[in-house]
Amino acid sequence: MAAQIFSAIFVIIVGVGGCVAYFWGANKLVDLIFPSRGVAGAAAIDNLRRQGLVRPWLFVGPAMIILTIYLIYPVVETLRLSFLDRGGINFVGFANYEWAFGDREFRNSILNNIVWLAVVPAACTFLGLIIAVLTDKIWWGTIAKSLIFLPLAISFVGASVIWKFIYEYRGEGQTQIGLLNAIIQHFGGQPQVWISLPFWNNFFLMVILIWIQTGFAMVILSSALRGIPEETLEAAVIDGANPFQIFWKIMVPQIWGTIAVVWTTITILVLKVFDIVLTMTNGQWNSQVLANLMFDWMFRGGGDFGRGATIAIIIMIAVIPIMVWNIRQANKETGGH
Amino acid sequence: MAVATGNSFASRFGVHIAVFIFVAIWTIPTLGILASSLRDKDQIIASGWWNSFSSSTQTEAGRLPAASTQVEKDGKFVLQGNIFGDGAHRNISAFGVKSAAPTQYPAGTSADLGDGVTLQLNADGSFVMASPKAFEGDRGQRVYYASSAPPKFTTDNYKTVLFSEGIGRSFMNSLTVTIPATVIPILIAAFAAYALAWMRFPGRALLIAVIIGLLVVPLQMSLIPLLKLYNGVGAFFGMPSKTYLGIWLAHTGFGLPFAIYLLRSYIAGLPREIMESARIDGASDFEIFVKIVLPLSFPVLASFAIFQFLWVWNDLLVAMVFLGTEADQIVLTAKLNALLGSRGGDWEILTTSAFVTIIVPLIVFFSLQRYFVRGLLAGSVKGG
Numbered sequence: 001m002a003a004q005i006f007s008a009i010f011v012i013i014v015g016v017g018g019c020v021a022y023f024w025g026a027n028k029l030v031d032l033i034f035p036s037r038g039v040a041g042a043a044a045i046d047n048l049r050r051q052g053l054v055r056p057w058l059f060v061g062p063a064m065i066i067l068t069i070y071l072i073y074p075v076v077e078t079l080r081l082s083f084l085d086r087g088g089i090n091f092v093g094f095a096n097y098e099w100a101f102g103d104r105e106f107r108n109s110i111l112n113n114i115v116w117l118a119v120v121p122a123a124c125t126f127l128g129l130i131i132a133v134l135t136d137k138i139w140w141g142t143i144a145k146s147l148i149f150l151p152l153a154i155s156f157v158g159a160s161v162i163w164k165f166i167y168e169y170r171g172e173g174q175t176q177i178g179l180l181n182a183i184i185q186h187f188g189g190q191p192q193v194w195i196s197l198p199f200w201n202n203f204f205l206m207v208i209l210i211w212i213q214t215g216f217a218m219v220i221l222s223s224a225l226r227g228i229p230e231e232t233l234e235a236a237v238i239d240g241a242n243p244f245q246i247f248w249k250i251m252v253p254q255i256w257g258t259i260a261v262v263w264t265t266i267t268i269l270v271l272k273v274f275d276i277v278l279t280m281t282n283g284q285w286n287s288q289v290l291a292n293l294m295f296d297w298m299f300r301g302g303g304d305f306g307r308g309a310t311i312a313i314i315i316m317i318a319v320i321p322i323m324v325w326n327i328r329q330a331n332k333e334t335g336g337h
Numbered sequence: 338m339a340v341a342t343g344n345s346f347a348s349r350f351g352v353h354i355a356v357f358i359f360v361a362i363w364t365i366p367t368l369g370i371l372a373s374s375l376r377d378k379d380q381i382i383a384s385g386w387w388n389s390f391s392s393s394t395q396t397e398a399g400r401l402p403a404a405s406t407q408v409e410k411d412g413k414f415v416l417q418g419n420i421f422g423d424g425a426h427r428n429i430s431a432f433g434v435k436s437a438a439p440t441q442y443p444a445g446t447s448a449d450l451g452d453g454v455t456l457q458l459n460a461d462g463s464f465v466m467a468s469p470k471a472f473e474g475d476r477g478q479r480v481y482y483a484s485s486a487p488p489k490f491t492t493d494n495y496k497t498v499l500f501s502e503g504i505g506r507s508f509m510n511s512l513t514v515t516i517p518a519t520v521i522p523i524l525i526a527a528f529a530a531y532a533l534a535w536m537r538f539p540g541r542a543l544l545i546a547v548i549i550g551l552l553v554v555p556l557q558m559s560l561i562p563l564l565k566l567y568n569g570v571g572a573f574f575g576m577p578s579k580t581y582l583g584i585w586l587a588h589t590g591f592g593l594p595f596a597i598y599l600l601r602s603y604i605a606g607l608p609r610e611i612m613e614s615a616r617i618d619g620a621s622d623f624e625i626f627v628k629i630v631l632p633l634s635f636p637v638l639a640s641f642a643i644f645q646f647l648w649v650w651n652d653l654l655v656a657m658v659f660l661g662t663e664a665d666q667i668v669l670t671a672k673l674n675a676l677l678g679s680r681g682g683d684w685e686i687l688t689t690s691a692f693v694t695i696i697v698p699l700i701v702f703f704s705l706q707r708y709f710v711r712g713l714l715a716g717s718v719k720g721g
Contacts, residue, residue: 004509004510004513004581004665005509005513007513007581008512008513008516008517008581011517011521011581011582011585012516012517012520012521015517015520015521015585016520016521016524019521019524019525020524023524023528023623024623027621027623031621051621052536052537052538053538055532055536055622055623056532056536056537056538056541057538059528059529059531059532059536059622059626060528060529060532060533060544062525062528062529063525063526063528063529063593063597064529064544066525066586066589066593067547067548067551067590067593067594069566069590070559070563070586070587070589070590070591070593071551071554071558071559071590071591071594072547072551073562074558074559074560074561074562074563075554075558075559077561077562077565078558078559078561078562081561081562088565127359131356131359134352134355134356134359135356137349137352138352138353138356140356141356144356144359144360146703146706147360147363147364148359148360148363149706150363150364150367150699150702151363151367152702153647153651153695153698153699153701153702154367154651154695154698154699155650155651155652155653155670155694155695155698156651156653157651157653157670157673157674157694158670158673158691158694158695160677161370161673161677161687161688161690161691162366162367162369162370162691163366164677164687165366165369165370165373165684165687165688166366166369168684175383175384175385175395176385177381177382177384177385177386177684178385179365179366179369179385179387182385182387211363211366214363215363216713219710219713219714220713220714223714243348268553268555271555272555272556272557274557274653274654275653275654275670275674278653278674279673279674279677291555291557294557294560295557295560295654295657298560298561298564298658305561305565308560308561309561311557312555312557312558312560312561313558315555315557315558316554316555316557316558319553319554319555322553323550323553323554326549326550326552326553327546327549327550330545330546330549331542331546
């Protein structure tokens with residue numbers, strides 16, 4: 001273990017030192033090759049221009065290399081692998097895609113993913129908005145927001161344990177140590193094994209993600225609400241609008257852009273959700289989702305890279321519209337800069 | 338937002354109640370595992386954690402000693418002793434001898450078991466069983482009793498998980514993964530962000546678009562090719578393919594788009610005059626970056642560091658693909674997931690391990706919330 005700590009510290013020093021040495025050294029090298037000081041006027045200007053051509057690439061170079069290896073190449077390679085067999089050797093055409101759409105588990109995952117996509121972003125955004133509006137009106141709102149925000153720092157695995165404990169089931173008549181069943185039993189209901197209830201178990205898993213992500217929606221929307229000009233609200237009050245009208249007709253339309261950002265961000269997160277399903281059910285009782293299925297096929301029976309890659313591509317296809325929208329938004333905002 | 342919408346006492350009261358309910362729902366689950374992690378492990382299964390502070394009652398079964406220990410007293414055969422033996426003494430409220438009626442007799446009363454046989458079980462566990470005839474057989478009488486124990490809090494669970502369940506070691510592994518994976522991307526991203534914000538070169542707009550596109554690429558797209566690549570590189574150099582170096586680089590790669598995006602939007606917003614006056618004074622881009630941009634960017638660098646720290650610490654997927662599952666490599670999240678499988682119903686282990694797992698993010702989060710929120714607001718395009 002000592003060796004491990006030592007190597008971690010060593011890596012930090014080498015990593016940071018290496019970066020510093022690269023950027024500093026490369027910069028010096030450019031100055032040496034194209035000197036701009038101590039040479040005649042025209043040559044100096046020429047060299048300055050050449051420096052200007054080279055230097056940006058020295059700055060973005062390391063980042064580009066890493067991005068290429070870790071993200072750009074894999075995207076292309078995954079696409080290629082999705083047309084190959086399990087070992088990634090023989091071309092099989094669309095066989096993996098045909099398999100996917102005929103596979104019961106895959107279709108179940110798609111269905112579940114659609115339900116997740118319909119429920120989680122909407123629930124998070126709606127709850128986040130309500131809480132943002134309510135907490136703005138009370139003196140202890142900041143504390144309340146902090147506490148609701150807190151689950152965002154908790155890992156999906158940690159959150160799964162927390163909620164598994166809430167859903168814990170003991171036979172009827174026994175002392176329930178899971179909060180949910182204890183409440184149900186207290187009011188005379190039947191305790192249930194929540195995470196294996198057909199169809200509804202999906203919702204009990206979704207609750208975990210909603211619990212985590214509502215704080216995110218709340219913080220972003222709360223700051224957007226602060227940006228609403230006071231006059232518009234005052235005018236509405238003077239005109240005699242009631243709180244609901246003010247909320248739906250004055251506040252919400254003014255923060256549509258932010259709502260869209262929150263919604264799409266959580267949508268992407270939902271598509272990638274993996275940890276919660278793995279730790280709660282591992283896809284049993286028809287609760288499978290694409291991300292977990294993909295992970296499963298990566299290692300199932302020694303790993304089927306073709307099928308795994310195919311499922312990854314399906315997730316990617318779902319993300320592409322949001323990606324395009326993001327790039328367009330960013331282009332609009334940054335303009336020429 | 339100072340506009341009061343509905344000023345009546347009732348509606349203000351309603352807002353307080355509503356927010357209180359939301360806060361309760363959002364905090365109680367975490368409170369549950371914190372409370373349970375500090376409880377005695379027998380009490381965790383005997384009563385819900387919300388009863389932590391009241392005595393827990395449970396019904397148990399025991400067996401009286403065999404006939405060989407009987408003594409003859411006043412013409413009767415008597416068995417005497419304590420049902421708890423030398424173990425923890427609990428408070429018995431009722432007892433019985435049939436499993437169908439385990440709490441038939443209140444503690445301290447004498448129960449008539451027929452044939453003149455009597456049994457008295459006291460609250461402290463001491464018992465007297467008497468019979469006019471000698472007891473026979475080498476199996477003693479079965480006794481059921483309901484007992485309660487005073488609330489008991491302990492740090493034993495923490496000792497157990499940290500030192501015998503391997504959570505302590507995993508904690509170190511998580512730190513080993515997280516700290517380099519947080520530090521390394523910062524400088525690489527900062528240089529790229531500066532170039533993309535303030536230097537003019539062909540292809541810049543395209544690069545920015547690519548980075549914004551990469552922000553949302555699901556990690557799943559990278560896993561298989563990188564796994565193959567790592568296996569290939571490992572085989573080529575005759576090294577294991579699952580190494581800390583591998584996961585540091587992977588987290589660096591996965592964190593870079595967000596880092597560059599976040600840093601670029603902040604650095605682009607720095608005042609143009611500062612850059613230009615420095616340039617007029619003859620400073621090169623390198624000097625401007627090191628002497629002006631880096632110091633001014635401290636808040637956003639802190640934001641990114643917190644994000645990356647939380648993201649790497651909480652990650653399960655990357656760790657499961659690029660690190661092994663042996664004690665020397667398994668990180669906290671993966672260990673917790675493994676415990677869920679192997680120690681399924683042992684809530685004292687699970688709740689305690691979960692709390693150890695989440696305590697570091699919670700501390701980071703509470704102490705640096707300001708930077709965290711700032712980063713969140715600036716970078717909310719990213720999908721986590």
